[in-house]
Amino acid sequence: MxxxxxxxxxxxxxxxxxxxxxxxxIPTYERPAAPVEASFPPPPAIDGAQPQAATGAVASELSYQQFFADPRLVQLVGIALSSNRDLRATSLAIEQARAQFQITRANQYPxxxxxxxxxxxxxxxxxxxxxxxxxxxxxxxxxxDFFGRLQSLKEQALATYLASEEGRRAAQTSLVAGVANGWLALQADEELLDLSRRTVATREDSVRLTKLRLDNGVSSALDFQQADSLAQSARATLAQAQRQRALDENSLVLLLGQPLPADIRSSLAGDRLADVPPFPALQAGLPSDLLVRRPDIRQSEQQLIAANANIGAARAAFFPxxxxxxxxxxxxxxxxxxxxxxxxxxxxxxxxxxPIFDAGRNRAGLASSEAGRDIAVAQYEKSIQTAFREVADALAGDATLAEQLRALQAQAQAESGRFELSDLRYRNGVATYLDLLDAQRSLFGAQQAVVQTRLLQRQNQVSLYKALGGGWTDQPEMAASAASSSPATR
CATH class of the missing domain: 2.20.200.10 (Outer membrane efflux proteins (OEP))
Known part of the structure; x- marks a missing residue:
């Protein structure tokens, strides 16, 4: 008119x-019950004694600067947070999701x-x-929007945006842990390289001594061949350690997003894992704490909220x-x-x-959105179960790796004494050269095991920090304000 x-x-x-x-x-949102036990399983008993529950700081309240006492590692984590390309892409995805939310919200207005x-x-x-x-x-x-179709789509876009923000935080915790583990691996590589070089030098001395004894008729050709074989084995181990050192540095460089700083690279020489400052003790808390501490679980829940809002839009399609x-x-x-x-x-x-006749399109759309919501529920529950397992695994490792390291250190000390006695007995003609070579092999293996187990222990502590939600500290104001204004998140 x-x-x-x-x-x-x-x-x-x-x-x-x-x-x-x-x-x-939109269906009324109810958070699904956590499909895990009310508490984490107790750590394995050591020598029949049940370990005490760990007490200490809350991981999610402990920044990486407070958890990692090594200033070089703190510097590397800072470099990675600013230069890592995966994290940068994740941050840009947040901007994309925010813009999409603003587009969807604008559709409600003329x-x-x-x-x-x-x-x-x-x-x-x-x-x-x-x-x-x-x-x-x-x-x-x-x-x-009489029947809330656009409102439902706005809630879905908002939850998707909030999920992308939580995804960035989850990516940050993974990156922090990855850089820490890569740095610890490099320090272990340096220690293993030093051990391999010293072993090669020792075995080359043995080859020269055996050759001298062979030339003077004191030793047999068999002793010389055995000594040479053991020296070649040590050289092969050294080459393997050098290759692993290069591979681990390349992996760390990829995480950093730029080359390893020259001053940090040069400072690695002579590093020993035993000299790394200890990490703070962490308290595990309850599995229910993970729902608010773990960004990946919160991301999964926001994806569930988005799927739930999608049902509202599908229902509204049946109305004028x-x-x-x-x-x-x-x-x-x-x-x-x-x-x-x-x-x-x-x-x-x-x-x-x-709508009068649409060949079942609207019904199929509603069925699809309901199935999507059920998939999101399963994924949310799986994220909780995965988090529960990661914490339980790290707690089990924390209880057993310390004892394993203690036993291996005692074994390495015993093997060192055995090697000294075998060397003395051989020089005095009491023991065969085969006994000395066997003692050398056992000592080298025990020393390697100590370094590798200490690395596992340190990396397990980093894994526990990550599993308990540590590694991120920022709280973007826009995400917080958007979440507080969303009915779906109340």
């Missing part, structure tokens, strides 16, 4: 429509623009050509969709009369579409 000489403000129309809208068909029309058509009565000119503000196909097109301005049969007194005009054209 068209009204002249009387205007109806578009702002008042928009306000009335917004008041009428707001119905939501888009007002300047419209100008000009037409020339024959009169239906006399056939004479008639001009028509119109200019003004226009609202084109604005959907009035009401759209509005309106324009307010001036109209005239002559271009010069557009802005004269009495040329004002207003038009409004509401439309309603009620």
């Amino acid at each position: 068209t009204m002249r000489k009387k205007t109806f403000p578009l702002a008042a129309l928009a306000a009335a429509a917004l008041l009428l809208s707001g119905c939501s068909l 888009a007002v623009g300047l419209a100008a029309n000009a037409s020339r058509a024959p009169n239906v009565i006399n056939g004479a050509l008639t001009n028509s000119f119109q200019v003004g503000l226009a609202v084109t196909s604005w959907e009035i 969709r009401i759209s509005l097109t309106a324009q307010a301005g001036t109209a005239s049969n002559e271009l010069s009369g557009l802005f004269k007194s009495g040329s004002s005009a207003f038009s409004i054209a509401p439309s309603l579409v009620l």
Whole structure:
């Protein structure tokens, strides 16, 4: 219809429509029960004695600067957080999700623009050509959200944005742990390289001594061949250690997103894991604590909330969709009369579409969204179970690796004494050279095992820190404010 000489403000129309809208068909969200036990399994008993539960700091409240006492490691983590390409891509995905949320939210409001029309058509009565000119503000196909379809889509986009923010935090915790483990591996590589070099030097001395004894008829050719074989084995181990050192540095460089700083690289020489400052003790708490401490679990829950909101949009598709097109301005049969007194005009054209037959499209859409919600529930429960296992594994390792390291250190000390005695007995002709070589092999193996087990222990402590939600400290203000304004997150 068209009204002249009387205007109806578009702002008042928009306000009335917004008041009428707001119905939501989103199912009431209820957080699924955690499918795990109420407490973590007790650590394995050592020598029949049950270990005491660890007491200490809460991992999620302990920044990586506080957890890692080595300033070089803190510097490397800072470099990775600013330069790692995977984390950068994850952060950009947040910006994309935020923009998508803003687009979806904007669909709830009318888009007002300047419209100008000009037409020339024959009169239906006399056939004479008639001009028509119109200019003004226009609202084109604005959907009035009576049944909450757009509201549901907005809630879905908001939850998706919040999930991407939690995903960035989860990626950060993984990156922090990855850099720490890579740095510890490099320190272990340096210690193993030093051990291999010293072993090669010792065995080459044995080869020279055996050759001298062979030339003087004191030793046999068999002794010489055995000594040479053991020296070649040590050289092979050294080459393997050098290759592993290079591979571990390459892995760390990839995590950093830039080459290892020269001063840090040079400072590695002579590093020993035994000299690394100890990490703070952590308290495990309860499995239910992980729901708020672990970013990956919160990410999975936001994805579940998004899937739940999708059901509301699918339900709304069964109801009428009401759209509005309106324009307010001036109209005239002559271009010069557009802005004269009495040329004002207003038009409004509401439309309603009620689905009657769609070959099952809406039902299939609802079934798909409900299945998506069930998938999100399973994924959320799996994320809790995975977190529970990671914490339980780290706690079991914390209880047993210390005892394993203690036993291996005692074994290495015993093997060192055995080697010294075997060397003394051989030089005095009491023992065979085979006994000495066997003592050398056992000592080298025990020393390697000590370094590797100490590495496992340190990396397990890092894994426990990550599993308990440590490694991120920032709380972006926009995500917090968006979450507080979302009905789905209350």
